[in-house]
Amino acid sequence: MLEDTIIAISTPPGFGGLGIVRISGKKALAVAGRIFEPKDRSKKPFPVRRPVFGKIRDPERDSALDEAFLTYFKAPRSYTREDVIELSSHGSPAVLEGILRLGTRAGARLAQPGEFTLRAHLSGRLDMIQAEAVNDLIRSVSLSQARISSRQLGGSLSRRIFRLRGKLISLLSRIEAGLEFPEEKLRKDGAADRRALAPIIVDIERLVVSYEAGRAISEGVTLAITGRTNVGKSTLFNALLEEDRAIVTPFPGTTRDFLREKLVIDDIVFHLVDMAGLGRPVHPVEKTGIARGQKIAREADGLLVVLDASRKDSEEDERLIRKYRAKKTIIVLNKTDLPRRIGRRRTQELAGGSPTVGVSALKGRNIDKLRGEIRAVFAPGPGNDEEVVLHARQKDRLQGILEALRRAEGLLSKRHSEEVYAEEIRGALRLIGELTGEVRVDEVLDEIFSRFCVGK
């Protein structure tokens, strides 16, 4: 597979100021030589890492397709570690497709999604965690996600995993030395091993836990707007989004199905869900809507519980707030433009530790304050320099490693034979290998790289 030379358009589809075609492989230079002609003939052979101006030519028709810059990255100092050519022309799909056609006729083959990065991985330039970071960076929807991915592409997470691996290997070799030379009594009891294992376990635990924030950063935080009918949930939904998305009427039971929209606050992505209000359903559709809404509320990362401040306290509100005690919640007191009838004390008691914000969704009053509160309460946790695991795949492996090491620790304290817990540590090392891609699992490879764009 690595024998052939691949070609792809690396810029997104559509019309653009510039478009880039990338070629990688043994024949990259030869292919480029056939379809590109430098204006200054002395620029052939192509200089390394210096753009050369010229024309894309169809060798069969002897006609120029477009002007272009060619840049040559000589192996192994390239993205794939193979010879790589980048042709940067005008970003017309017709021109770019034309270059592709010329390239394939000259001996290259169309690349699969992610195939350049796959080559970078197989050549050892990027481990699997770094390769995943490449795709994350490309697909990042916020700067914070981009920053984390960029750091991981630089190897921050990989280095941390390799350090852990190093520690496990030295622990294992100590155990194995004990196994092979039992008479030397290299190991009197398991205390030293346990001391070595404990910080490794703590470190992996921290990474596993970071996935919660990682998922929130890469997928966004789901926030459900819940409350009785007619309290103004849909009006609030629209006010937060600054568009007339949901239907609002004075009649209870307006919203029946749920609506989901993206809301970005300070670079953090939230998925805001408006849904049917809770109340006595008068129509079967409402009943279904309420059931759906409850499921969404249960599964959401956080809740905005909306109360109508212009009405007396209601038991239903109380029930609702109690029900979701365990969830991160902001209590929104809506309709504060009207005379207040809801009890201040009572709501405060009910809210418990959850913050309460008074707003008027109708008049747009205090909506900014609510946005600030949403950010403060629901934004994903760790600080800027904390390592964050962004992928379920990585988290699953880390979880497996953690479990193996915990078992090893348990065996140690029960003074089991060394062989048994050495085996657990070997298991953990295998999982580390899968995590970084050292141990190749073809299905995993396929799955990861098929999610990439063509041309990367």
Ligand SMILES: Nc1nc2c(ncn2[C@@H]2O[C@H](COP(=O)(O)OP(=O)(O)OP(=O)(O)O)[C@@H](O)[C@H]2O)c(=O)[nH]1
């Ligand atoms: N005075 C005032 N009226 C509001 C406010 N917010 C919403 N309303 C009104 O309350 C009524 C119900 O608003 P909706 O947004 O449809 O309420 P909802 O909670 O989505 O209702 P359902 O979808 O039926 O559960 C409408 O007549 C709104 O104009 C507010 O802040 N002040």
Ligand SMILES: [Mg+2]
């Ligand atoms: Mg509604």
